[in-house]
Every structure is written in structure tokens, then in C-alpha cells.
Amino acid sequence: xxxxxxxxxxxxxxxxxxxxxxxxxxxxxxxxxxxxxxxxxxxxxxxxxxxxxxxxxxxxxxxxxxxxxxxxxxxxxxxxxxxxxxxxxxxxxxxxxxxxxxxxxxxxxxxxxxxxxxxxxxxxxxxxxxxxxxxxxxxxxxxxxxxxxxxxxxxxxxxxxxxxxxxxxxxxxxxxxxxxxxxxxxxxxxxxxxxxxxxxxxxxxxxxxxxxxxxxxxxxxxxxxxxxxxxxxxxxxxxxxxxxxxxxxxxxxxxxxxxxxxxxxxxxxxxxxxxxxxxxxxxxxxxxxxxxxxx
Numbered sequence: 001x002x003x004x005x006x007x008x009x010x011x012x013x014x015x016x017x018x019x020x021x022x023x024x025x026x027x028x029x030x031x032x033x034x035x036x037x038x039x040x041x042x043x044x045x046x047x048x049x050x051x052x053x054x055x056x057x058x059x060x061x062x063x064x065x066x067x068x069x070x071x072x073x074x075x076x077x078x079x080x081x082x083x084x085x086x087x088x089x090x091x092x093x094x095x096x097x098x099x100x101x102x103x104x105x106x107x108x109x110x111x112x113x114x115x116x117x118x119x120x121x122x123x124x125x126x127x128x129x130x131x132x133x134x135x136x137x138x139x140x141x142x143x144x145x146x147x148x149x150x151x152x153x154x155x156x157x158x159x160x161x162x163x164x165x166x167x168x169x170x171x172x173x174x175x176x177x178x179x180x181x182x183x184x185x186x187x188x189x190x191x192x193x194x195x196x197x198x199x200x201x202x203x204x205x206x207x208x209x210x211x212x213x214x215x216x217x218x219x220x221x222x223x224x225x226x227x228x229x230x231x232x233x234x235x236x237x238x239x240x241x242x243x244x245x246x247x248x249x250x251x252x253x254x255x256x257x258x259x260x261x262x263x264x265x266x267x268x269x270x271x272x273x274x275x276x277x278x279x280x281x282x283x284x285x286x287x288x289x290x291x292x293x294x295x
Contacts, residue, residue, distance in 0.1 A: 030220070030221030031063065031295055032046065032218055032221055033063055033221075033294070034282060034294050034295065035066070035292065035295060036293075038260050038261070041259075041260070041263055041264060042265045043256070043268065044266065044268065045268045045281065045292065046066065046161075046268065047218070047270070047273075047275045047276075048156065048158045048270060049157055049218055049271075050153060050158060050271065051146045051153055051156055052155040056155065056219075062295050067164060069265055070170075070265045070267035071170070071265050072170070073165045073173070073267050075269050076158065076174065077174050077175070077178050077181055078172075078174050078177075080162070086178065087182075090182055091136070091182050092132075094183060095133050095182075096131075096132065096133070097133045101133055102131060103115065103133075103134055106134050106193065106194050106197075107134065107194065118141060118204055119141070122145065124144065128140075134196065135197070137197055137200075138193075138196050139185070141200055141204065142200060142204075145204055149208045151211065157269060161267070161269055175252050175255055184248075187243050192240060226276050231278070249284060252270065252281055253285055253288070256268060260285075260290055
């Protein structure tokens with residue numbers, strides 16, 4: 001499974017060291033931003049990184065211009081403060097284990113001990129996690145580790161534009177609910193959750209280096225590099241790729257098509273993971289006759 005898959009599920013981008021094509025993309029000055037022009041409007045699709053640091057700002061002018069030109073912002077899910085409070089409750093409910101699915105029952109003794117060590121290194125009590133399903137530990141550890149090394153959700157691309165939309169009184173639409181997003185993790189089998197957690201624990205020490213490398217690829221519009229690394233982790237897990245990517249991409253493409261027939265311009269911000277690889281949103285829209293141009 002690998003760290004690439006763990007971070008891909010959480011961030012929308014992979015955390016792998018490969019950077020195929022970065023120099024070419026940098027020379028071209030491209031971004032993880034596309035536009036589709038129709039007879040009636042323009043729709044922008046921006047690949048988001050959900051955790052960033054303050055020094056990633058200001059964003060490229062072309063991203064700011066896309067926001068300014070759009071009458072409507074579209075995000076994956078509601079990330080307002082009120083919604084986030086509700087999401088915490090939803091997440092806890094989703095992570096409650098069925099009989100035989102708690103950490104101590106699912107993980108091997110060695111992995112359970114490693115989990116305790118990793119949690120302690122982050123300065124957290126293990127009791128926060130031991131009564132929940134393994135996926136909750138994997139996602140939480142990755143989140144806390146990213147925050148510990150300086151990457152925070154408050155600086156994520158989606159959070160940033162959500163704040164700008166609030167300041168500008170710009171309408172915001174959502175492609176999913178938070179309940180749907182946590183239910184994707186609930187669809188993982190217990191074996192997949194075990195592997196997910198084992199790989200997260202085993203590779204936490206390379207997260208900072210890997211994440212910095214992937215940010216370089218994202219910031220230069222390096223499609224080939226991201227695609228090569230994002231999907232390596234999914235190679236042996238087609239069911240997970242369907243749950244977290246293919247099925248969602250098809251649903252989103254269906255939801256986006258009416259935006260392409262409207263009079264208003266739209267900026268759609270989704271995890272960069274959904275704009276590369278097989279059956280990505282851009283490819284699905286192209287199959288319907290909507291060709292996107294990378295900016």
C-alpha cells in the first residue's frame with residue numbers, strides 16, 4: 001500500500017519521492033489549474049493540497065484570477081467552522097468498531113506496540129485511539145504528524161478559497177457531505193484497514209521529506225510526476241481505488257456537467273488526486289466533449 005496511498009487518501013496528493021517530469025513542468029510554468037471554456041461560461045478546476053504551510057502563499061496569480069472571475073466556488077465538502085464541529089461527531093461515530101475490530105484485536109502485538117510509540121512521540125495519549133477502528137488511527141497519525149512538521153489544514157487550498165468566498169460573499173457549493181467522506185473509510189475491509197495502518201506506522205519517518213517533494217511537483221504543475229506516484233500505492237488495491245477515486249470521480253463529473261451549461265463561471269477545487277490518473281474528472285468530462293486546458 002505504501003505512504004503514497006495513505007497520504008493520497010488524506011490529502012489528495014501522494015507522498016512519494018519520485019518527481020518525474022518536474023523540470024519540464026517548471027519550465028512550462030504550469031499550475032494544477034485547468035479551464036474549460038463553453039459557449040456560455042468558463043469553469044476552472046483546481047487541484048488542491050489539503051494541508052499546506054503559510055510560506056506557500058501568496059498563490060500563483062492565475063489561481064487568484066480564477067477565483068476572482070468565478071461567480072461560484074465549488075468544494076468537495078463543507079469545511080466551515082460549524083460544519084467541522086459536526087464533522088468531528090460524524091467521524092467519531094463512523095470510527096466506532098464493530099465487535100472484533102478495535103485496534104488491540106486487529107493489529108499484531110508488534111504493530112500495536114509501534115502504534116503506542118508513534119502516538120507517544122507526538123505527545124498524545126494512546127487512549128484517544130485504542131477504542132476506534134484502525135483507519136481512524138492511520139488518518140489521525142498522518143494529520144498530527146503533518147501539523148507537527150508545519151503543514152496545517154487551515155492553509156489548505158480549499159480552506160483558503162473558502163475563506164475568500166466568505167469575505168466576498170460568494171456562493172459556495174459542495175460535491176459531497178462529510179458523512180459521505182467518512183463513510184468511504186467505513187467501506188474498507190478489516191484487512192485493508194490493518195494494512196493501511198501498518199504502512200502508515202512503518203513510514204511515518206519519511207513523511208516530511210516525501211511531502212515536501214510532492215509539493216514541488218504540485219507547485220510546478222507536474223502531472224506526470226504526481227500520476228506516477230499517486231497510483232503506485234493503489235496498484236494492489238483496486239477496491240480502494242474504486243471507493244476513494246473512480247466512483248467519486250464519476251459522481252463529481254456528473255454533478256459538474258450542469259455547471260458547464262450555466263451562465264455563471266465556476267471555480268471547482270478538489271484534491272489534486274482526482275485530476276490525474278485513470279478515470280480522473282478531467283478525462284471523464286473530456287469524454288462528454290469538454291476539453292480542459294492546463295493554465
